[in-house]
Amino acid sequence: MTAQPIVSSTPVPQARRASRLSRWSLSMRIGAALLMVYAGIAVLSFFWTPHDPYMPGAGPSYAAPSWAFPLGTDRLGNDLLSQIMIGTRYDLGICVAAVFISVVLGAVLGTIAGYYGGAADLVIMRIVEIFQAFPGLLFAMLIVQAVGAGVPNVIAVLAFVGTPDFLRLARAEVRSRRDWQFAEAARLVGNRGIVVAFKHLLPNSMGPLLAFTSVNAAFAVLIIASLGFLGIGLDADTPEWGNMIARGQDGIMTGQWWVSLFPGIAILGMTGAFYLLGDALSDLFDPRRRT
Amino acid sequence: MNGPILEIDGFSGGFVSRAGEFTPVLHDVSYSLERGAVTAVVGETGSGKSVTALSVLQLQAPGFRRTGGQIRFDGTDLLSLDAQALRAIRGRRISMVFQDARAALNPVFSVGQQLADTWRLHNGGSRAAAMEKAVDALRQVQIPEPERRARQYPHEFSGGMAQRAMIALAALICTPELLLLDEPTTGLDVTTQADIMELLLDLARSRGLTVCLITHDLGVVAETCDHVVVMNRGRVVETGSAERIFTAPQDPYTRRLLAASVLTEDAG
Numbered sequence: 237m238t239a240q241p242i243v244s245s246t247p248v249p250q251a252r253r254a255s256r257l258s259r260w261s262l263s264m265r266i267g268a269a270l271l272m273v274y275a276g277i278a279v280l281s282f283f284w285t286p287h288d289p290y291m292p293g294a295g296p297s298y299a300a301p302s303w304a305f306p307l308g309t310d311r312l313g314n315d316l317l318s319q320i321m322i323g324t325r326y327d328l329g330i331c332v333a334a335v336f337i338s339v340v341l342g343a344v345l346g347t348i349a350g351y352y353g354g355a356a357d358l359v360i361m362r363i364v365e366i367f368q369a370f371p372g373l374l375f376a377m378l379i380v381q382a383v384g385a386g387v388p389n390v391i392a393v394l395a396f397v398g399t400p401d402f403l404r405l406a407r408a409e410v411r412s413r414r415d416w417q418f419a420e421a422a423r424l425v426g427n428r429g430i431v432v433a434f435k436h437l438l439p440n441s442m443g444p445l446l447a448f449t450s451v452n453a454a455f456a457v458l459i460i461a462s463l464g465f466l467g468i469g470l471d472a473d474t475p476e477w478g479n480m481i482a483r484g485q486d487g488i489m490t491g492q493w494w495v496s497l498f499p500g501i502a503i504l505g506m507t508g509a510f511y512l513l514g515d516a517l518s519d520l521f522d523p524r525r526r527t
Numbered sequence: 528m529n530g531p532i533l534e535i536d537g538f539s540g541g542f543v544s545r546a547g548e549f550t551p552v553l554h555d556v557s558y559s560l561e562r563g564a565v566t567a568v569v570g571e572t573g574s575g576k577s578v579t580a581l582s583v584l585q586l587q588a589p590g591f592r593r594t595g596g597q598i599r600f601d602g603t604d605l606l607s608l609d610a611q612a613l614r615a616i617r618g619r620r621i622s623m624v625f626q627d628a629r630a631a632l633n634p635v636f637s638v639g640q641q642l643a644d645t646w647r648l649h650n651g652g653s654r655a656a657a658m659e660k661a662v663d664a665l666r667q668v669q670i671p672e673p674e675r676r677a678r679q680y681p682h683e684f685s686g687g688m689a690q691r692a693m694i695a696l697a698a699l700i701c702t703p704e705l706l707l708l709d710e711p712t713t714g715l716d717v718t719t720q721a722d723i724m725e726l727l728l729d730l731a732r733s734r735g736l737t738v739c740l741i742t743h744d745l746g747v748v749a750e751t752c753d754h755v756v757v758m759n760r761g762r763v764v765e766t767g768s769a770e771r772i773f774t775a776p777q778d779p780y781t782r783r784l785l786a787a788s789v790l791t792e793d794a795g
Contacts, residue, residue: 415589416630417625417627417630417631418631418632418633418634420586420631421623421625421631421632422633423586423617424584424586424617424618424622424623425617425618425622425645425648425649425696425701426614426615426616426617426618426619426648426649426701427648428614429610435644439633439635439636440633440634440635442635
Protein backbone atom coordinates (compact mmCIF):
# COMPACT_ATOMS: atom_id res chain seq x y z
CA MET A 237 0.00 0.00 0.00
CA THR A 238 1.33 3.39 -0.87
CA ALA A 239 0.99 5.98 1.82
CA GLN A 240 -1.80 8.45 1.20
CA PRO A 241 -0.87 12.09 1.71
CA ILE A 242 -2.73 13.37 4.73
CA VAL A 243 -2.96 16.92 3.53
CA SER A 244 -4.53 17.23 0.12
CA SER A 245 -3.55 20.09 -2.09
CA THR A 246 -6.67 19.80 -4.23
CA PRO A 247 -8.66 23.01 -4.58
CA VAL A 248 -11.58 23.20 -2.19
CA PRO A 249 -14.58 22.62 -4.51
CA GLN A 250 -13.08 19.48 -6.00
CA ALA A 251 -12.16 18.11 -2.62
CA ARG A 252 -15.72 18.62 -1.47
CA ARG A 253 -17.20 16.85 -4.44
CA ALA A 254 -14.92 13.88 -3.95
CA SER A 255 -15.75 13.57 -0.28
CA ARG A 256 -19.44 13.70 -1.06
CA LEU A 257 -19.25 10.86 -3.54
CA SER A 258 -17.19 8.71 -1.21
CA ARG A 259 -19.89 9.13 1.40
CA TRP A 260 -22.31 7.21 -0.83
CA SER A 261 -22.23 3.97 1.10
CA LEU A 262 -22.95 0.55 -0.42
CA SER A 263 -26.48 0.39 0.98
CA MET A 264 -27.16 3.80 -0.48
CA ARG A 265 -25.96 2.73 -3.90
CA ILE A 266 -28.02 -0.47 -3.85
CA GLY A 267 -31.14 1.31 -2.57
CA ALA A 268 -30.86 4.13 -5.07
CA ALA A 269 -30.14 1.75 -7.97
CA LEU A 270 -33.13 -0.47 -7.14
CA LEU A 271 -35.42 2.54 -6.97
CA MET A 272 -34.11 3.74 -10.31
CA VAL A 273 -34.98 0.33 -11.77
CA TYR A 274 -38.51 0.53 -10.34
CA ALA A 275 -38.93 4.06 -11.66
CA GLY A 276 -37.66 2.90 -15.05
CA ILE A 277 -40.15 0.03 -15.12
CA ALA A 278 -42.98 2.37 -14.16
CA VAL A 279 -42.12 4.70 -17.02
CA LEU A 280 -41.60 1.82 -19.44
CA SER A 281 -45.04 0.42 -18.60
CA PHE A 282 -46.64 3.47 -20.20
CA PHE A 283 -45.10 2.57 -23.55
CA TRP A 284 -44.55 -1.14 -23.57
CA THR A 285 -45.55 -4.27 -21.71
CA PRO A 286 -45.02 -7.82 -23.01
CA HIS A 287 -48.78 -8.43 -23.19
CA ASP A 288 -51.90 -6.34 -22.74
CA PRO A 289 -52.20 -6.39 -18.96
CA TYR A 290 -55.90 -5.67 -18.95
CA MET A 291 -56.86 -8.39 -21.45
CA PRO A 292 -57.89 -11.59 -19.73
CA GLY A 293 -57.03 -14.59 -21.80
CA ALA A 294 -53.76 -13.18 -23.08
CA GLY A 295 -52.56 -16.62 -22.19
CA PRO A 296 -53.98 -19.80 -20.73
CA SER A 297 -55.31 -19.78 -17.17
CA TYR A 298 -52.61 -20.39 -14.56
CA ALA A 299 -49.75 -20.85 -17.02
CA ALA A 300 -46.49 -21.52 -15.18
CA PRO A 301 -43.57 -19.14 -15.81
CA SER A 302 -42.26 -19.74 -19.33
CA TRP A 303 -40.55 -17.82 -22.14
CA ALA A 304 -43.85 -16.50 -23.41
CA PHE A 305 -45.06 -15.55 -19.90
CA PRO A 306 -41.89 -15.06 -17.80
CA LEU A 307 -43.78 -14.73 -14.53
CA GLY A 308 -46.73 -16.90 -15.51
CA THR A 309 -50.41 -15.97 -15.75
CA ASP A 310 -53.22 -15.74 -13.23
CA ARG A 311 -56.56 -17.51 -13.13
CA LEU A 312 -58.02 -15.32 -15.87
CA GLY A 313 -54.96 -15.71 -18.04
CA ASN A 314 -53.58 -12.20 -17.43
CA ASP A 315 -49.84 -11.89 -17.99
CA LEU A 316 -48.31 -11.34 -14.53
CA LEU A 317 -45.15 -9.57 -15.74
CA SER A 318 -47.25 -6.98 -17.56
CA GLN A 319 -49.47 -6.54 -14.51
CA ILE A 320 -46.54 -6.15 -12.13
CA MET A 321 -45.04 -3.55 -14.46
CA ILE A 322 -48.31 -1.58 -14.42
CA GLY A 323 -48.50 -2.14 -10.66
CA THR A 324 -45.20 -0.31 -10.21
CA ARG A 325 -46.97 2.84 -11.32
CA TYR A 326 -49.57 2.48 -8.61
CA ASP A 327 -47.33 1.50 -5.74
CA LEU A 328 -44.45 3.85 -6.51
CA GLY A 329 -46.64 6.71 -7.71
CA ILE A 330 -49.04 6.69 -4.78
CA CYS A 331 -46.17 6.32 -2.35
CA VAL A 332 -44.11 9.18 -3.78
CA ALA A 333 -47.10 11.52 -4.03
CA ALA A 334 -48.25 10.73 -0.49
CA VAL A 335 -44.81 11.07 1.07
CA PHE A 336 -44.22 14.32 -0.76
CA ILE A 337 -47.43 15.79 0.66
CA SER A 338 -46.55 14.47 4.14
CA VAL A 339 -43.10 16.07 4.07
CA VAL A 340 -44.41 19.45 2.96
CA LEU A 341 -47.32 19.50 5.41
CA GLY A 342 -45.23 18.10 8.26
CA ALA A 343 -42.36 20.51 7.66
CA VAL A 344 -44.62 23.57 7.53
CA LEU A 345 -46.71 22.72 10.59
CA GLY A 346 -43.75 21.32 12.51
CA THR A 347 -41.68 24.44 11.87
CA ILE A 348 -44.50 26.66 13.10
CA ALA A 349 -45.02 24.53 16.21
CA GLY A 350 -41.29 24.31 16.91
CA TYR A 351 -40.45 27.94 16.33
CA TYR A 352 -43.36 29.70 17.97
CA GLY A 353 -44.05 27.20 20.75
CA GLY A 354 -46.79 28.32 23.10
CA ALA A 355 -50.39 28.10 21.96
CA ALA A 356 -49.62 27.14 18.34
CA ASP A 357 -47.41 24.30 19.52
CA LEU A 358 -49.98 23.14 22.05
CA VAL A 359 -52.84 23.02 19.54
CA ILE A 360 -50.84 21.36 16.76
CA MET A 361 -49.25 18.76 19.01
CA ARG A 362 -52.48 17.78 20.76
CA ILE A 363 -54.16 17.19 17.39
CA VAL A 364 -51.17 15.15 16.23
CA GLU A 365 -51.29 13.07 19.38
CA ILE A 366 -54.93 12.25 18.84
CA PHE A 367 -54.19 10.96 15.34
CA GLN A 368 -51.12 9.08 16.43
CA ALA A 369 -53.09 7.21 19.05
CA PHE A 370 -54.37 4.96 16.25
CA PRO A 371 -52.05 2.52 14.45
CA GLY A 372 -51.28 3.85 10.95
CA LEU A 373 -52.76 0.98 8.97
CA LEU A 374 -55.94 0.82 11.01
CA PHE A 375 -56.38 4.55 10.69
CA ALA A 376 -55.79 4.41 6.93
CA MET A 377 -58.38 1.63 6.60
CA LEU A 378 -60.95 3.57 8.56
CA ILE A 379 -60.55 6.74 6.51
CA VAL A 380 -60.48 4.96 3.17
CA GLN A 381 -63.69 3.20 4.15
CA ALA A 382 -65.18 6.54 5.06
CA VAL A 383 -64.09 8.62 2.06
CA GLY A 384 -64.31 5.88 -0.56
CA ALA A 385 -61.92 4.20 -2.96
CA GLY A 386 -59.76 5.73 -5.68
CA VAL A 387 -56.15 6.73 -6.24
CA PRO A 388 -56.49 10.37 -5.06
CA ASN A 389 -58.24 9.24 -1.89
CA VAL A 390 -55.58 6.69 -1.09
CA ILE A 391 -52.87 9.31 -1.64
CA ALA A 392 -54.68 11.76 0.63
CA VAL A 393 -55.14 9.17 3.36
CA LEU A 394 -51.53 8.04 3.26
CA ALA A 395 -50.33 11.64 3.31
CA PHE A 396 -52.53 12.22 6.32
CA VAL A 397 -51.21 9.18 8.13
CA GLY A 398 -47.58 10.08 7.35
CA THR A 399 -47.70 13.76 8.25
CA PRO A 400 -47.48 13.49 12.08
CA ASP A 401 -44.09 11.77 11.99
CA PHE A 402 -42.59 14.47 9.78
CA LEU A 403 -44.26 17.13 11.85
CA ARG A 404 -42.72 15.83 15.07
CA LEU A 405 -39.32 15.55 13.45
CA ALA A 406 -39.39 19.06 11.93
CA ARG A 407 -40.66 20.48 15.23
CA ALA A 408 -37.87 18.87 17.22
CA GLU A 409 -35.19 19.98 14.76
CA VAL A 410 -36.39 23.57 14.54
CA ARG A 411 -36.94 23.80 18.27
CA SER A 412 -33.43 22.58 19.01
CA ARG A 413 -31.89 25.36 16.89
CA ARG A 414 -34.37 28.13 17.66
CA ASP A 415 -32.08 29.77 20.20
CA TRP A 416 -28.83 29.12 18.39
CA GLN A 417 -26.76 32.12 17.65
CA PHE A 418 -27.27 32.17 13.91
CA ALA A 419 -31.01 32.32 14.47
CA GLU A 420 -30.54 35.19 16.89
CA ALA A 421 -28.21 36.89 14.46
CA ALA A 422 -30.84 36.54 11.75
CA ARG A 423 -33.44 38.14 14.02
CA LEU A 424 -30.98 40.85 14.97
CA VAL A 425 -30.52 42.11 11.45
CA GLY A 426 -34.27 42.66 11.29
CA ASN A 427 -35.73 39.45 9.88
CA ARG A 428 -39.29 38.51 10.78
CA GLY A 429 -39.77 35.45 12.95
CA ILE A 430 -41.48 33.57 10.14
CA VAL A 431 -38.50 34.23 7.83
CA VAL A 432 -36.05 33.03 10.47
CA ALA A 433 -38.14 29.89 10.98
CA PHE A 434 -38.56 28.89 7.35
CA LYS A 435 -35.53 30.36 5.68
CA HIS A 436 -32.88 29.88 8.33
CA LEU A 437 -34.00 27.05 10.58
CA LEU A 438 -35.92 24.71 8.27
CA PRO A 439 -33.05 24.28 5.77
CA ASN A 440 -30.85 23.23 8.68
CA SER A 441 -33.35 20.48 9.45
CA MET A 442 -33.61 19.06 5.94
CA GLY A 443 -31.03 16.30 6.45
CA PRO A 444 -32.93 14.29 9.07
CA LEU A 445 -36.21 15.00 7.28
CA LEU A 446 -34.87 13.61 4.00
CA ALA A 447 -33.47 10.53 5.70
CA PHE A 448 -36.81 9.87 7.30
CA THR A 449 -38.61 10.42 4.00
CA SER A 450 -37.14 7.22 2.65
CA VAL A 451 -38.06 5.14 5.69
CA ASN A 452 -41.54 6.60 5.63
CA ALA A 453 -41.87 5.73 1.94
CA ALA A 454 -41.14 2.07 2.72
CA PHE A 455 -43.90 2.15 5.30
CA ALA A 456 -46.25 3.80 2.80
CA VAL A 457 -45.64 1.04 0.24
CA LEU A 458 -46.58 -1.55 2.85
CA ILE A 459 -49.80 0.29 3.68
CA ILE A 460 -50.73 0.63 0.01
CA ALA A 461 -50.16 -3.09 -0.51
CA SER A 462 -52.05 -3.93 2.68
CA LEU A 463 -55.03 -1.85 1.61
CA GLY A 464 -54.88 -3.54 -1.79
CA PHE A 465 -54.64 -6.97 -0.24
CA LEU A 466 -57.66 -6.29 1.94
CA GLY A 467 -59.55 -5.06 -1.11
CA ILE A 468 -60.15 -1.54 0.15
CA GLY A 469 -58.79 1.59 -1.41
CA LEU A 470 -58.48 0.59 -5.04
CA ASP A 471 -60.82 -1.31 -7.37
CA ALA A 472 -60.47 -5.06 -7.04
CA ASP A 473 -59.20 -5.47 -10.62
CA THR A 474 -56.46 -2.84 -10.32
CA PRO A 475 -53.06 -4.44 -10.96
CA GLU A 476 -51.75 -3.14 -7.66
CA TRP A 477 -49.30 -5.57 -6.01
CA GLY A 478 -51.24 -6.16 -2.78
CA ASN A 479 -54.36 -6.68 -4.86
CA MET A 480 -52.53 -9.20 -7.01
CA ILE A 481 -51.32 -11.17 -4.00
CA ALA A 482 -54.90 -11.37 -2.76
CA ARG A 483 -56.09 -12.64 -6.14
CA GLY A 484 -53.36 -15.25 -6.19
CA GLN A 485 -54.25 -16.66 -2.78
CA ASP A 486 -56.51 -19.33 -4.28
CA GLY A 487 -53.64 -20.69 -6.31
CA ILE A 488 -51.20 -21.18 -3.47
CA MET A 489 -52.83 -24.36 -2.15
CA THR A 490 -53.25 -25.86 -5.60
CA GLY A 491 -49.65 -25.24 -6.71
CA GLN A 492 -49.89 -21.94 -8.61
CA TRP A 493 -47.38 -20.25 -6.32
CA TRP A 494 -46.23 -17.68 -8.87
CA VAL A 495 -49.39 -15.59 -8.86
CA SER A 496 -48.81 -14.36 -5.29
CA LEU A 497 -45.05 -14.77 -5.07
CA PHE A 498 -43.91 -12.33 -7.75
CA PRO A 499 -45.95 -9.31 -6.61
CA GLY A 500 -44.71 -10.13 -3.12
CA ILE A 501 -41.12 -9.99 -4.30
CA ALA A 502 -41.85 -6.67 -6.00
CA ILE A 503 -43.13 -5.25 -2.68
CA LEU A 504 -40.18 -6.69 -0.79
CA GLY A 505 -37.74 -5.16 -3.26
CA MET A 506 -39.28 -1.72 -3.11
CA THR A 507 -39.59 -1.51 0.68
CA GLY A 508 -36.09 -2.94 1.01
CA ALA A 509 -34.72 -0.31 -1.37
CA PHE A 510 -36.39 2.49 0.58
CA TYR A 511 -35.12 1.13 3.89
CA LEU A 512 -31.57 0.76 2.59
CA LEU A 513 -31.60 4.28 1.24
CA GLY A 514 -33.16 5.67 4.41
CA ASP A 515 -30.65 3.90 6.59
CA ALA A 516 -27.74 5.21 4.55
CA LEU A 517 -29.19 8.73 4.51
CA SER A 518 -29.69 8.82 8.25
CA ASP A 519 -26.07 7.75 8.70
CA LEU A 520 -25.03 10.48 6.32
CA PHE A 521 -26.96 13.15 8.21
CA ASP A 522 -26.14 11.86 11.67
CA PRO A 523 -25.11 14.98 13.59
CA ARG A 524 -22.48 13.03 15.51
CA ARG A 525 -20.70 12.31 12.25
CA ARG A 526 -20.87 15.86 11.03
CA THR A 527 -17.59 17.69 10.80
CA MET B 528 -28.60 65.30 16.85
CA ASN B 529 -26.89 66.04 20.09
CA GLY B 530 -26.97 64.27 23.41
CA PRO B 531 -26.10 60.65 23.85
CA ILE B 532 -27.32 58.20 21.20
CA LEU B 533 -28.12 55.53 23.78
CA GLU B 534 -29.12 56.04 27.36
CA ILE B 535 -29.53 53.17 29.75
CA ASP B 536 -31.36 54.51 32.75
CA GLY B 537 -31.87 52.62 35.96
CA PHE B 538 -32.02 49.26 34.21
CA SER B 539 -32.69 46.41 36.64
CA GLY B 540 -33.60 42.81 36.21
CA GLY B 541 -32.80 39.24 37.02
CA PHE B 542 -33.30 35.64 36.13
CA VAL B 543 -36.30 33.54 37.00
CA SER B 544 -35.39 29.96 37.71
CA ARG B 545 -37.49 27.02 36.63
CA ALA B 546 -38.87 26.83 40.14
CA GLY B 547 -40.02 30.43 39.84
CA GLU B 548 -37.35 31.88 42.07
CA PHE B 549 -36.11 35.32 41.11
CA THR B 550 -32.41 36.13 41.33
CA PRO B 551 -31.61 39.78 40.65
CA VAL B 552 -28.50 40.28 38.50
CA LEU B 553 -28.73 43.90 37.34
CA HIS B 554 -29.06 46.67 39.86
CA ASP B 555 -29.99 50.10 38.60
CA VAL B 556 -27.55 50.03 35.66
CA SER B 557 -27.16 53.43 34.04
CA TYR B 558 -24.75 54.57 31.39
CA SER B 559 -24.91 56.39 28.11
CA LEU B 560 -23.08 56.25 24.81
CA GLU B 561 -21.91 59.48 23.19
CA ARG B 562 -22.41 59.80 19.47
CA GLY B 563 -19.38 58.80 17.43
CA ALA B 564 -17.43 57.66 20.48
CA VAL B 565 -16.05 54.24 21.25
CA THR B 566 -17.21 53.19 24.70
CA ALA B 567 -15.97 50.09 26.44
CA VAL B 568 -18.04 48.20 28.97
CA VAL B 569 -15.62 46.19 31.05
CA GLY B 570 -16.06 43.82 33.93
CA GLU B 571 -15.45 40.23 34.83
CA THR B 572 -17.58 37.32 33.66
CA GLY B 573 -21.02 37.51 35.22
CA SER B 574 -20.89 41.23 35.87
CA GLY B 575 -23.97 41.77 33.71
CA LYS B 576 -22.27 43.66 30.90
CA SER B 577 -23.52 41.36 28.14
CA VAL B 578 -27.03 40.99 29.51
CA THR B 579 -27.39 44.76 29.56
CA ALA B 580 -26.10 45.19 26.02
CA LEU B 581 -28.26 42.35 24.67
CA SER B 582 -31.27 44.04 26.22
CA VAL B 583 -30.63 47.02 23.97
CA LEU B 584 -31.67 44.85 21.03
CA GLN B 585 -34.42 43.16 23.05
CA LEU B 586 -32.43 39.99 22.83
CA GLN B 587 -32.64 38.57 26.26
CA ALA B 588 -31.30 35.40 27.69
CA PRO B 589 -34.07 32.87 28.42
CA GLY B 590 -35.56 33.51 31.82
CA PHE B 591 -34.42 37.11 32.08
CA ARG B 592 -37.00 39.50 33.48
CA ARG B 593 -36.72 43.25 33.62
CA THR B 594 -37.87 44.85 36.81
CA GLY B 595 -37.29 48.47 36.04
CA GLY B 596 -35.56 51.13 34.02
CA GLN B 597 -35.45 52.38 30.46
CA ILE B 598 -33.21 52.01 27.46
CA ARG B 599 -33.56 55.03 25.20
CA PHE B 600 -32.13 55.00 21.69
CA ASP B 601 -32.15 58.41 20.09
CA GLY B 602 -34.92 59.42 22.46
CA THR B 603 -37.27 56.43 22.00
CA ASP B 604 -37.69 53.82 24.68
CA LEU B 605 -36.57 50.55 23.09
CA LEU B 606 -38.27 48.44 25.72
CA SER B 607 -41.73 49.71 24.80
CA LEU B 608 -41.46 49.10 21.03
CA ASP B 609 -43.67 46.58 19.26
CA ALA B 610 -42.24 43.88 17.00
CA GLN B 611 -42.53 45.93 13.84
CA ALA B 612 -40.91 49.06 15.25
CA LEU B 613 -38.17 46.90 16.71
CA ARG B 614 -37.44 45.31 13.32
CA ALA B 615 -37.08 48.79 11.84
CA ILE B 616 -34.26 49.43 14.30
CA ARG B 617 -32.59 46.03 14.35
CA GLY B 618 -29.95 45.84 11.67
CA ARG B 619 -30.90 49.18 10.19
CA ARG B 620 -29.91 51.44 13.08
CA ILE B 621 -28.31 49.13 15.63
CA SER B 622 -26.36 46.02 14.76
CA MET B 623 -24.19 43.61 16.60
CA VAL B 624 -21.05 41.52 16.27
CA PHE B 625 -21.00 38.33 18.32
CA GLN B 626 -18.16 36.62 20.05
CA ASP B 627 -18.28 33.45 17.95
CA ALA B 628 -18.86 34.51 14.38
CA ARG B 629 -18.97 30.99 13.02
CA ALA B 630 -21.90 30.20 15.29
CA ALA B 631 -23.63 33.39 14.21
CA LEU B 632 -23.51 32.49 10.52
CA ASN B 633 -26.03 30.02 9.15
CA PRO B 634 -24.19 26.79 8.28
CA VAL B 635 -26.30 25.95 5.23
CA PHE B 636 -25.89 29.18 3.26
CA SER B 637 -22.76 30.56 1.67
CA VAL B 638 -21.32 33.58 3.40
CA GLY B 639 -21.91 35.79 0.38
CA GLN B 640 -25.52 34.70 0.21
CA GLN B 641 -26.14 35.63 3.84
CA LEU B 642 -24.70 39.07 3.33
CA ALA B 643 -26.63 39.51 0.10
CA ASP B 644 -29.91 38.39 1.70
CA THR B 645 -29.50 40.89 4.50
CA TRP B 646 -28.71 43.64 2.01
CA ARG B 647 -31.89 42.83 0.10
CA LEU B 648 -33.88 42.74 3.33
CA HIS B 649 -32.89 46.32 4.03
CA ASN B 650 -32.48 47.79 0.58
CA GLY B 651 -34.31 45.55 -1.89
CA GLY B 652 -32.84 45.30 -5.37
CA SER B 653 -31.79 42.35 -7.48
CA ARG B 654 -29.93 39.27 -6.31
CA ALA B 655 -26.98 40.06 -8.53
CA ALA B 656 -26.65 43.61 -7.24
CA ALA B 657 -26.90 42.40 -3.65
CA MET B 658 -24.22 39.77 -4.25
CA GLU B 659 -21.99 42.48 -5.70
CA LYS B 660 -22.53 44.48 -2.50
CA ALA B 661 -21.67 41.40 -0.45
CA VAL B 662 -18.42 40.78 -2.31
CA ASP B 663 -17.62 44.46 -2.00
CA ALA B 664 -18.21 44.37 1.75
CA LEU B 665 -15.97 41.31 2.11
CA ARG B 666 -13.27 43.15 0.18
CA GLN B 667 -13.56 46.15 2.49
CA VAL B 668 -12.92 43.99 5.55
CA GLN B 669 -9.76 42.78 3.82
CA ILE B 670 -10.83 39.24 3.10
CA PRO B 671 -8.55 38.02 0.31
CA GLU B 672 -10.22 36.74 -2.89
CA PRO B 673 -13.67 38.01 -1.87
CA GLU B 674 -15.39 36.58 -4.98
CA ARG B 675 -14.29 33.06 -4.13
CA ARG B 676 -14.79 33.48 -0.38
CA ALA B 677 -18.36 34.71 -0.91
CA ARG B 678 -19.24 31.32 -2.38
CA GLN B 679 -17.85 29.42 0.59
CA TYR B 680 -19.73 28.22 3.64
CA PRO B 681 -19.07 29.30 7.24
CA HIS B 682 -17.29 26.04 8.11
CA GLU B 683 -14.71 26.83 5.45
CA PHE B 684 -13.82 30.09 7.20
CA SER B 685 -11.27 30.38 9.97
CA GLY B 686 -12.34 32.13 13.18
CA GLY B 687 -10.68 35.39 12.19
CA MET B 688 -12.06 35.33 8.64
CA ALA B 689 -15.54 34.54 9.93
CA GLN B 690 -15.31 37.47 12.32
CA ARG B 691 -14.32 39.71 9.41
CA ALA B 692 -17.34 38.47 7.46
CA MET B 693 -19.51 39.14 10.50
CA ILE B 694 -18.13 42.67 10.73
CA ALA B 695 -18.85 43.15 7.04
CA LEU B 696 -22.42 42.07 7.76
CA ALA B 697 -22.93 44.15 10.90
CA ALA B 698 -21.13 47.33 9.89
CA LEU B 699 -21.23 47.49 6.08
CA ILE B 700 -24.24 45.51 4.87
CA CYS B 701 -26.27 46.81 7.76
CA THR B 702 -25.54 50.52 7.96
CA PRO B 703 -26.07 51.14 11.65
CA GLU B 704 -25.58 54.22 13.76
CA LEU B 705 -24.76 52.10 16.78
CA LEU B 706 -22.59 48.99 16.63
CA LEU B 707 -22.54 46.62 19.60
CA LEU B 708 -19.51 44.38 19.88
CA ASP B 709 -19.91 41.49 22.30
CA GLU B 710 -16.39 40.24 23.03
CA PRO B 711 -15.54 40.37 19.31
CA THR B 712 -11.97 39.14 19.68
CA THR B 713 -12.27 36.57 22.45
CA GLY B 714 -11.32 33.16 21.14
CA LEU B 715 -9.10 34.50 18.38
CA ASP B 716 -5.33 34.38 18.57
CA VAL B 717 -3.51 37.50 19.66
CA THR B 718 -2.28 38.77 16.30
CA THR B 719 -5.71 38.24 14.76
CA GLN B 720 -7.28 40.07 17.70
CA ALA B 721 -5.20 43.14 17.00
CA ASP B 722 -6.03 43.06 13.28
CA ILE B 723 -9.73 42.70 13.95
CA MET B 724 -9.79 45.55 16.47
CA GLU B 725 -7.91 47.79 14.09
CA LEU B 726 -10.33 46.98 11.31
CA LEU B 727 -13.35 47.64 13.54
CA LEU B 728 -12.05 50.98 14.70
CA ASP B 729 -11.10 52.07 11.19
CA LEU B 730 -14.59 51.30 10.00
CA ALA B 731 -16.21 52.97 13.00
CA ARG B 732 -14.13 56.14 12.75
CA SER B 733 -14.47 56.48 8.99
CA ARG B 734 -18.24 56.09 9.19
CA GLY B 735 -18.82 58.01 12.38
CA LEU B 736 -20.31 54.97 14.10
CA THR B 737 -20.99 54.86 17.77
CA VAL B 738 -19.37 51.72 19.14
CA CYS B 739 -20.10 49.88 22.35
CA LEU B 740 -17.38 47.35 23.04
CA ILE B 741 -18.14 44.72 25.63
CA THR B 742 -14.95 43.10 26.74
CA HIS B 743 -12.80 41.97 29.60
CA ASP B 744 -9.60 42.66 27.70
CA LEU B 745 -8.29 45.86 29.25
CA GLY B 746 -5.37 45.98 26.84
CA VAL B 747 -7.74 46.53 23.94
CA VAL B 748 -9.66 49.12 25.93
CA ALA B 749 -6.63 51.21 26.79
CA GLU B 750 -5.54 51.40 23.19
CA THR B 751 -8.82 52.07 21.51
CA CYS B 752 -11.63 53.47 23.62
CA ASP B 753 -12.78 56.96 24.42
CA HIS B 754 -14.98 56.12 27.38
CA VAL B 755 -15.04 53.28 29.83
CA VAL B 756 -17.91 51.86 31.88
CA VAL B 757 -16.79 49.49 34.62
CA MET B 758 -19.34 46.96 35.83
CA ASN B 759 -19.16 44.61 38.78
CA ARG B 760 -21.83 42.25 40.08
CA GLY B 761 -24.61 43.89 38.13
CA ARG B 762 -23.74 47.46 39.08
CA VAL B 763 -21.96 50.23 37.26
CA VAL B 764 -19.12 51.08 39.59
CA GLU B 765 -17.39 53.76 37.57
CA THR B 766 -17.67 55.62 34.30
CA GLY B 767 -15.31 58.10 32.72
CA SER B 768 -12.89 58.79 29.93
CA ALA B 769 -10.47 56.00 29.19
CA GLU B 770 -7.56 58.18 30.11
CA ARG B 771 -8.92 59.00 33.54
CA ILE B 772 -10.02 55.44 34.32
CA PHE B 773 -6.56 54.15 33.52
CA THR B 774 -4.58 56.89 35.21
CA ALA B 775 -6.76 57.81 38.16
CA PRO B 776 -9.27 55.06 38.96
CA GLN B 777 -11.63 56.12 41.76
CA ASP B 778 -13.43 52.92 42.64
CA PRO B 779 -11.62 50.18 44.56
CA TYR B 780 -12.97 47.55 42.16
CA THR B 781 -11.56 49.41 39.15
CA ARG B 782 -8.21 49.61 40.89
CA ARG B 783 -8.25 45.90 41.56
CA LEU B 784 -9.29 45.17 37.97
CA LEU B 785 -6.41 47.26 36.66
CA ALA B 786 -4.00 45.73 39.08
CA ALA B 787 -5.06 42.27 37.98
CA SER B 788 -4.10 42.95 34.38
CA VAL B 789 -0.48 43.11 33.30
CA LEU B 790 -1.35 46.27 31.45
CA THR B 791 -0.56 48.74 34.21
CA GLU B 792 2.97 47.44 34.44
CA ASP B 793 3.43 47.89 30.70
CA ALA B 794 1.92 51.34 30.76
CA GLY B 795 3.66 52.37 33.97
